[in-house]
Amino acid sequence: MTATCTITDWVCLACGTLCDDLTLTLDPSGPIAQLEPDCGPARLWWERVAQTASGPVAAVNGQPTSFQTALDCAAERIRAARSPRLVGLDATSLEGQRAAVALAERIGAVIDSGSAEARARLAAMARVGRCSATFGEVHARADQILIWACDPTTTHPRFLTRFVDPPGRFAVAPRNVIVVGSTPNATSARASLCLSVRPEQRIAALATLLALLRCAPIRSEQVAATTGQTLDAWTTLADALRRARYGVVVTDSTLDDPVEYEALLRLVRALNQRPDGRFVHLSLGLPGNAAGAEAVLGWQAGYAPDVTFAAGYPAMGVPDLEHDLTIELGSAFNLNRAPAAAVATIRIAPDATVTPPEPAVAIASSALGISESGTVIRSDGLALPVLSVVPSSRPSVAAILRELLQRLPDAAEQGTSP
Amino acid sequence: MSGRLWVIRGGRVIDPANGVDEVRDIWIDADRIVAPPADPESRPARLLDARGAVVMPGGIDVHCHIAGPKVNAARLMQPEISREAPPRPRRAGFRSGTGGVVPTSFTTGYRYAGLGYTFACDAAIAPLAARQAHHELADTPVIDKAFLILLGNDHFALERIGQGRASALRDYLAWMLGATRGYGVKVVNPGGIERWKQAQGTTSSLDDPVPGFDVTPRAILTEIARAVDELGLPHPVHIHGLNLGLPGNAASTLELMKALDGHRAHLAHIQFHSYAGDPSDQESMASGVEPLADYVNAHDHLSLDVGQILFGPTTSMTADSAVAEYLHRLTGRKWLSHDVELETGCGVVPIEYRHTQFIHALQWAIGLEWFLRVNDPWKLALSTDHPNGGSYLAYPRIIGWLMSRALRDEVWAALPAPARSRSALADLDREYTLAEIAIITRAAPARMLGLADRGHLGPGARADVTIYRDDPDRVRMFELPRWVIKSGQIVIDDSELRAAPDGLTLHNAPAHDDAIIPEIRDHFDRHASIRFAHFPLRSEEAP
Incomplete structure (x- = not known):
């Protein structure tokens, strides 16, 4: 420029x-x-990801090489692998994810999401279902916002300013914001009601709220002992939730206990038993395209967020296997992601050739949202187009994976006909 | 002569759209059916010997749910279904997948092809879900696809209807189809989903007001039907009416049919809308088909698909959130509900239809009554509202019941007496012919969808052909086609999947006045959580 x-x-x-x-x-x-x-x-995020545009396009054992040579080496290592694993599906576009699942299927790999929140949420959803909504519905309708054990003002700075602060078609501002969490934080500072609850007390807190909604008998001493708050405090909160015309419980990726998740979804479901109000749950997602990964796995494999193709067909979860090869996608993409437990054998990412630890094969891709176009899905299920805004000669993750697939042909091609 | 020319020789060709039921040859050039070569000495590049077999156009499903976020949510909410069904292992040239009533996308395409179907129309995609749906359909091979976009609770549309701005509504619908690469327009519980999202119940009559919008379900239905007609869309407005599943809903269905007089309309899964009785008393339910079928027989503006139920476990999925909540309360099963801004919602609830259960038994009989009471099969299409009534894999069983009174009687005899006393199915002796089956499974749905080059085997038609063994066991015959040809390529041979080409996703983009766009942009700026610029699909997203 x-x-x-x-x-x-x-x-x-x-x-x-x-x-x-x-x-x-x-x-x-x-x-x-x-x-x-x-x-x-x-x-x-921009500054961190954009700077990865420097560095070689590919490297093998730390030595810069050509894109084609790196692909050949990657294919060779994949062919030799007995137990491959693919991580970082959330770091690429829907187009890249479709190619990645195709690759994982062809080589019998395990797809490991590494997301405890997704595992907990989907396990809870499989037990009780889930009532949810898009962000725009929160903006249009919500009058009660219950922030559960998170701090969106810090982690998702524009969520509240875009969708909660301004009035919506059916909702006036200011809306009632209630925070339940372990410590005072930036979000609790603006709440009308804030209940301090330690993480280990949250399941008891949810059970208390559920009992209050169902008018079940409750012992106040037990409530105080198990939740750290008085029964009166929970009654005040339950009354506020009952008054909601359209209430929302907001959580984030730190909610990773399946039991707590299920209790929370049951609470939302119970709040929908009221004839005069709706209630939904909103999970503020991780950076990038984690929801896209769930969606692609859902339609291609039937399971999410972790799938193994080791048997030649999709099976749910990550088996307890020793992996001799890890394919990692997009490591620079997610600011919060913990480093992979094992050194990647093959890394395909904008920073693949510059960020340690050094993989055996590194292929530098373009960067989605900066130099790569594609599709992403928000945690509320809406798909968005992402356009490249800075030119790059590097290929997309999807293109790299397709090239890799071509080097790993099926044992036989499909039949032909006239 | 083209070297690509080949022939299906000597089969009994049943092609109702062209009035054909005779032994003849079908000539194919590339992806099209062509007239036989003028030169009698012409030699085809390949000859497929279909002597003794029955040759029909590829099957066409006018109403199913195979893509989009709610189908995917049904998969993820029910891993037990995928675990319990035999998986589909990967093999060279074909992708793996899981099965059950909500199979994965690749399995969906393979299974439709295996059934002799070559086209399927997903009947309910929220406009904001179109982008994902296109990705998912691109991973649904072999068959061609299309989807209908949900607009019966769309705020922008409701406002224009309330303002009496018919041309603005028309332009919006046209713009929306182009923006989403949708094929047609679907209306689900008009105004009722919006009312439900406002926690004010749902609409139960055509004249209930929709709070916050100066409209009624009647106005929504008639104005959207008018707009679709004026746009000249190939498929009329596709309607999921009011009060789905409730006893007594036949009365509002008849009212709806009358309200649409003068417009083309397709009424979806009509079985679920055909109950006599008292809405507050499930036990009062009875068949309400006869007066509705009489109306359909006497009028030509309506087409239908049935939404036949099958006994066994399945999954209810619908944009009609109120119905999903009702089912959840009725059954106590897990419930997924998702509200989508500007337009719609969705609900998913697992369900099991049991032949010993009075309501379910009656629903089974009511569906079959529809098939047998509509005199003109061109007005009616076979559907299970997949997967709501059951999987599309059950179509051969339904065909068996339609072609054999004896097969119907076997099931009927096992139904509870109260159910048998509330339906006149046992009085209906009609048995379908093969030609009538060809109409309700391919020729009529093609005509309903306005697919001029499908559903028939005349010159110029797409070479989508299904060849069945002429097996007296009609269920087996339709379960296992001998050959299936998709766009001129043999994809099923000896009942085995041999090839899996990508299918097309069809869409319509009627012309509209661009003057409507600033209004739509302003609507997005004020109410949507995504920018207007990000709503329309780019051409490369849905070629």
Whole structure:
């Protein structure tokens, strides 16, 4: 670029809100000159991912090499693997995920999401179902917002300002915000009611609320002992929830206990037994495209978030196996992701050739949301197009995976006919 | 002569759209059926010997649910279904998958092909879910696809209807089809989902007001039907009416049919809307088919699909959130509900239809009554509202019941006496012919969807052909086609999947006045959680 460049409606992948309304002005040398509205995580994400555009396009054992040579080496290692694993599906577009699942199926790999929240949420959903909504429904209708054990003001800075603070078609502002959590935080500072509850007390707290909604007998001493709050405090909260015309319980990716998750979904379901109010649950997602990974696995494999193809067909979960090869996608993409437990054998990511630890085969891709177009899905289920805003000669993750698939042909091609 | 020209020789060709039921040859050039070559000495590149077999156009499903977030949610909410059904292992050229009543996308395509079907229309995609649906359909091989977009609770549409702005509504529908790459327009419980989301119950009559919008279900239905007609869309407005599943709903269904007089309309899964009785008393339920079928027989503006139920476990999935909640309360089963801004919702509840259960037994009989009471099979299509009434894999069993009174009687005899006393199915002796089966499974649904080059075997038709052994066991015959040809390629041979080409996803983009776009943009700016620029699909997203 030789002049500043302004991009409207930029889709940011820095947090699970996946805001698509940002105006980004870039300096000729690449950094953000202006971001409107400003957002700290968005700036940090851009600066971290954009800088990976430097570095070699590919490397084998740390030595820069050509893209084609690296692909050949990757294919060779995959052919030799007995127990491959694929991680980082959330770090690529829907297009990349479709190719990644195809690859995993062909080589009999395990797809490991690494997401305890997704495991807990989907396990709870499989037991009781789930009532949920899109962000726009929260904006349009919600009058009671229960923030459960999270701090969206910090982790998803624009969620509340975009969807809760302004009035909606059927909802006036200000809306009633209630926080239940372990410590005071930026979100609790703006709440009308804040109940401090330690993590280990939350299941008891949910059980108390459920009992109050069902008018079941409750012993106040037991409530105080197990929840750290008085029965009166929980009664006040239950009354507020009962008054909701359209209530929302908001959680984030730190909610990873399946028992607590199920209790929470049961509470939402119980609140929907009222004839005069609706209640939904909203899980603020992880950065990137974790919801897209769940969706693609859902329609291609029937299970999510973890699937094994070791037997030649999809099976649910991650078996307890020793893996001799790990394929990792998009390591720089997710600011919060913990480093992979094992060194990747093959890494396909914008920073594959520059970020330690050094994999055996590194292939540098373009960066989704910066130099790569594709589709992502928000945690509320809405799919968004992401457009490349900075030119790059590097291939997308999807293109790299398709090239890899071509090097790993089926044993026989399908039959032909006239 | 083209070197690609080949022939299906000597089969009994049943092609009702062209009035054909005779032994003849079908010539194919690339992906099209062509007239026999003028030169009698012409030699085909390949000859497929179909002597003794029955040749029909590929099957067409006018109403099913095979894509989009609610289908996917049904998969993820019910891993037990995938675990219990035999998986489909990967083999060279074909993808693996899981089965059950909500199979994975690749399995869906393979299974439809294995059944002799070459086209399926997903009947309910929220506009905001179109982008995902296209991805999912791209992973649904062999068959061609299309989907209908949900607009019966769409805020922008409801506002224009309330304002009496018919041309703005028409332009919006046209723009929306182009933006989503949708094929047609679906209305589900018009205004009722919006009312339910406002926690004000749902609409039960055509004249109930929709709070916050100056409209009634009657106005929504008639104005959208009018707009669809004026746009000249190939498929009329596709309607899931009011009061689905409730005793007494036949009265509102008849009222709905009358309200649509003067417009084309397709009434979906009509079985679920044909009950006599008292809405507050499940035990009062009885068949309400006869007066409805009489109306359909006397009028030509309506087409139907049946939504036949089968006994066994399945999954209810619907954009009609109120119905899903009702089913959850009725059965106590797990319940998934998802509200989608600007337009709709969805609900998913597992369900098991039991032949010993009075209501379920009656529903089975009511579906079959519809098939047997509508005189003109061109007005009616075979469907199970997959997977709501059961899997599309059950179509051969339904065909068996339609072609054999004896097979119906076997089931009827095992039904509870109270159910048998509330349906006149036993009085209906009609048995379908093969030609009538060909109409309700391919020729009529193609005509309903406006698919001019499908559902028949005349020159110019897409070469989608199914060849069955002429087995006196009609269930077995339709379960295991001998050959299936998709766009000129043999995909099923000896009842085995041999090839899995990508299918097409069809869509319509009628012309509209661009003056409507600033209004839509303003609507998005004020109410949507995504930017207007991100709503329309780019051409490369849905080629």
